[in-house]
Amino acid sequence: MSAEPPAPDPEHFGPYRVLGVLGSGGMGRVLRAHDAEHEREVALKVLHPQWAQDEGYRGRFRREARIVARLNEPHVIPIHRYGEIDGQLFLDMRLVEGEDLDSLLRRGGPVDPARAVDLIGQVAHALDAAHAMGLVHRDVKPSNVLLVARSDGGDLVTSAAGEDFAYLADFGIARGGDEGTGPGLTATGTAVGSTEYMAPERFGPGAPDARSDVYSLACVLYEVLTGRRPFAPGDPLALMYAHLHEEPPPASTLRSSLPPGLDDVVRRGMAKDPGRRWQTAGELSAAARAALAASGVPVPRPDAAAATVGPDGGAGVRTPTRREHLGDAPSERPPAQAPDRKPWLTRLTWAVAAIAVLAVLLLTALLVVIDGRADDATADASEAGARLVALSLPAGVDPAGCNVEPPAEGELRRLSCPSDSQPEGVPTGRYTALGGAGAAEEFAAHVEANDLRQLQEPGDCGSSDTPQGWAEVTDADDRVLGRLSCAVDDDGDAELRWVWDDLGTLGFVEQRGGGEDGLSSLRSWWSSEADRS
Incomplete structure (x- = not known):
């Protein structure tokens, strides 16, 4: 058995001087460090030593890191360097000073529609670039959207549409859509991603593809617009069932100031059938912009720095129209017939007997239906558990x-x-x-x-x-x-x-x-x- 690698100096990691710990988990730690060679502070993701001892994982780590490092897209956090130091694998990434979108929503609540659509558009650019290289992110959620701090030191809660710059973070668990379920750069196991934002097909045996990320992005759009997740977290069984079978309440019913056209955008983005969704993140973003424009809401200009990535912005996008939901008119009751006051005892006896027989039949049918529904519920629960x-x-x-x-x-x-x-x-x-x-x-x-x-x-x-x-x-x-x-x-x-x-x-x-x-x-x-x- 090979000897354990020496424990690293807690104040240094190779050429890096460790300034603090930004986070930790089962795979390793994320450090704030100073890169003396390039005179800059970086985010250093250092994996536990056991990962470097797995030859298969080392090869995959380098392959995935190489692909992510090639994502030359403004809204993907750049990877400066990757490799192995003192028996530990590491990623050297740009240090982003700011706040994640989840924290922003918890502090300030939902943002105005134009700002929401602008943020989603920036994340869509990052996703389209990754998808073009065969990578599926698999964990698109507000906490993985990082907003750069304001240069004037102001609170990000008070920022307006067009003033944000967003990064899509944690591409470390991204992988090709046809790859297996082995460990990614920051996560392992089969359930990669957050179930609150997980596409229905992710609960089945098939491999996710780019449209799974589109579903998650639609969930994020819903939350940014309303301040609520599409389906309430809690009971995992209920949450999985909701993703598979239910529709969230339209965003405009939770926040009356929202243009109803955005409901159609979210609804299509969260379609249960991947084939009925927007097929790219860029299509979802373009449709959201079109819905705002149709409602008269000023929309920030598309991100020029990333405009060359992804599909043509508005091509083929239908402008949603306002729909009036009219209830059925109440039906008129027929005029009441004058009661027959003659004592037709024979008819009454037969009527009572017929009612009794009918009641027995109805009760029997009801018990059969209830029993069948119970069987169905048991089968559904078993399938969900599986x-x-x-x-x-x-x-x-x-x-x-x-x-x-x-x-x-x-x-x-x-x-x-x-x-x-x-x-x-x-x-x-x-x-x-x-x-x-x-x-x-x-x-x-x-x-x-x-x-x-x-x-x-x-x-x-x-x-x-x-x-x-x-x-x-x-x-x-x-x-x-x-x-x-x-x-x-x-x-x-x-x-x-x-x-x-x-x-x-x-x-x-x-x-x-x-x-x-x-x-x-x-x-x-x-x-x-x-x-x-």
């Missing part, structure tokens, strides 16, 4: 080597993945989807029952100082994605459990007789194959 579990399976797990087990109470789907049916190095595991907050509650109960203390980060699991405990799993912006626990049971088996909040799924792997030493190897496997941070 999709959620499939999304949360670690990258190295072969579903064909798993057994479907009868779900326990509250569970939607349960897979048992025997180690002898999995590729070498994949531990025995169990993966479960639960309804509502069931996964989080079951994880919390396990932590309480085993009196596990909170650790600073997932990497502490299995360490010599704190081998057992639990930690929050966060992304580079310190947003909580889930939690990971590591413990040794009474039989000396090493166990790892984790929960993904947005999917409502629980994962569990064990190493029989592994003890505390086994926790370290399990956590290394989890970091490389299952971590989504």
Whole structure:
């Protein structure tokens, strides 16, 4: 076994002087650093040493970094340099001083329509450039849109349309639409992306393409216009069902000042069938601009710096028109007939009998329908659970080597993945989807029952100082994605459990007789194959 690479100087990383930590996650850390050679401050993404020891990943890292570095598009954060220093892979990127769009919306609420459409247009330029090179971003969301700070030091909340410059960040998890589900530059696992903005096809087995990013961009447009996500976050099952089957309320019904023409733009951008959507991000942006122009709202000029990227702006775009929604006129009731006051007892007896028979038939039919709907609901829940579990399976797990087990109470789907049916190095595991907050509650109960203390980060699991405990799993912006626990049971088996909040799924792997030493190897496997941070 090769020796571990030496720990880097905490104040230096190769030629870079470390000035601070911008974020951290399961893949590594993002540092604020000074590049002495070029006399500039940069954002330095440094991956954990284990990634450099994986030859397959090293090759993919360099291939993807090379493609992203070639994205010579103004709204993509430039990559200055990439490579390996002291056994750790790194990306040297432009340091953007400013604020992400998610933070801006939380502080200031929705922005005016012209500013919203201008911002979406800038992100669309970045996406069209990436798509032209065969890359799919897969995680378009407000927190990945960075706004450059104002030169006058003013609050970005008060900026007007045309005054923003936006970058689409985190192309580190971008990959070709026909690639597998292995780890990207900043994320691993199959569920790459945020389910609040995930296109319906992402919940199935097929690979996403550029139109999946268009769907996510339409979700972002909706949120920037209304201050609300298209579908409320919460129950993962309900959220997935909404993306697959429901329509969000029109944006103009949530904010009356919005031009109704934008409703058509968002509706088409969020079409369930990818073939019925805008086929490029540029088409969505151009349609939004046309809708504003048709309503008389002044629109900032298109971004001239990026105008050469993507399709012809307004070609073939239909100008949406205002639609009046008229209800049906109330129907007139026929004049009431004068009651027949003659005592037709025989007719009354037959009528009562007929009503009784009809009631029995109706009740029987109703019970059949209810029973059928219950069966359908059970089948739908099972199918939804299967999709959620499939999304949360670690990258190295072969579903064909798993057994479907009868779900326990509250569970939607349960897979048992025997180690002898999995590729070498994949531990025995169990993966479960639960309804509502069931996964989080079951994880919390396990932590309480085993009196596990909170650790600073997932990497502490299995360490010599704190081998057992639990930690929050966060992304580079310190947003909580889930939690990971590591413990040794009474039989000396090493166990790892984790929960993904947005999917409502629980994962569990064990190493029989592994003890505390086994926790370290399990956590290394989890970091490389299952971590989504």
